[in-house]
Amino acid sequence: MLAAAVRLFNTRGYDATSMFDVAESLGITKSTLYHHVSGKEQLLTMAVDRALDGLFEAAEAAVRDEGAATVRLKDLIRRSVLVLADRLEFVTLLLRVRGNTAAEQHALARRREFDRIVTDLVKQAQAEGGVRADVDPATAARLLFGMVNSLIEWYRPDRGAPESIAGTVADLAFDGLRHR
């Protein structure tokens, strides 16, 4: 039910999708839908939480693990790609939230917290000499996850195994496009 709603939210947009649309796609009436969920916003909240929980699991592992920050940063990129691929539709919805309601602003706050963790990790990796120090850590973190998050725009399960894509992204992020 949540999956059906999220799919519609992503294709038509959250505001452009009516609760009637959601109910219809499930073969039930709007009344029945409201018997199971408390409202439209609850569907959104459940979806973005599922996305954020996945991302924070990856982030906490990157913070918790031992070893060089540079390695943990690369692992975080890989793990994030896997989460994106696995929970593609939930993350897609998350990344489109604009912060109009209290629930959406809560999601934005959690996203900023995630960004902070990545930025810190970049800073540590720079300090230990694994990452070039001539770029602002916050900018690097944003560009890095700009690349990762772009998966929601083009990744399809039939377009290669998630592990393969994750490797490509992490590799490109660290070694760049240039031929060596």
Next chain:
Amino acid sequence: MLAAAVRLFNTRGYDATSMFDVAESLGITKSTLYHHVSGKEQLLTMAVDRALDGLFEAAEAAVRDEGAATVRLKDLIRRSVLVLADRLEFVTLLLRVRGNTAAEQHALARRREFDRIVTDLVKQAQAEGGVRADVDPATAARLLFGMVNSLIEWYRPDRGAPESIAGTVADLAFDGLRHR
């Protein structure tokens, strides 16, 4: 007037923004607004066209210029970042279009055409040995512009000169994050 509408579309979302909101932000009534524009969709069309025109100028320059494809690809990245920074709000709106109406689908088609140009350029750069050949050109193009397009999420005019950001992005894309 277009600028005011686009600003609202970006902060509240296109569907969540009413024509009353747009009129109010201009200090006029909805009727007056309709005296100047034919409808809500026209505002969207004008905005995304301004974004697409800028991007295609950059793409056509990259195709037209002489010299190595590798250099032209890097130039295209730089130029695209400059367009993003210059027309930030228009591009922001463009990148959020979902394709619900005919006008939006036309915008999506132009975006795909842009992607095709980038992919071709990556392919050429690989053929001449300037770009590593172990990544799928389409994937590389998408990740590259995932990074570039992420600017709409975080770039603010006071956050460094556009030329500086453009250099950082192009540099990171080609040489990666790793310390050398």
Next chain:
DNA sequence: TGATTTACCGACCGATCGGGCGGTTAATGG
């Protein structure tokens, strides 16, 4: 100056939205 055009407004319309209410059928458990 008089006529025409341009900018502007208030009031209104049909459609659609999120959500609620009262009641009915189907499953479940003692």
Next chain:
DNA sequence: CCATTAACCGCCCGATCGGTCGGTAAATCA
């Protein structure tokens, strides 16, 4: 077997939406 509960539905509501219409004030031009 009967009572309780869960799943389901038709119908309705107030609010809001994009857009229209008839008319007025201000600017423009002959």
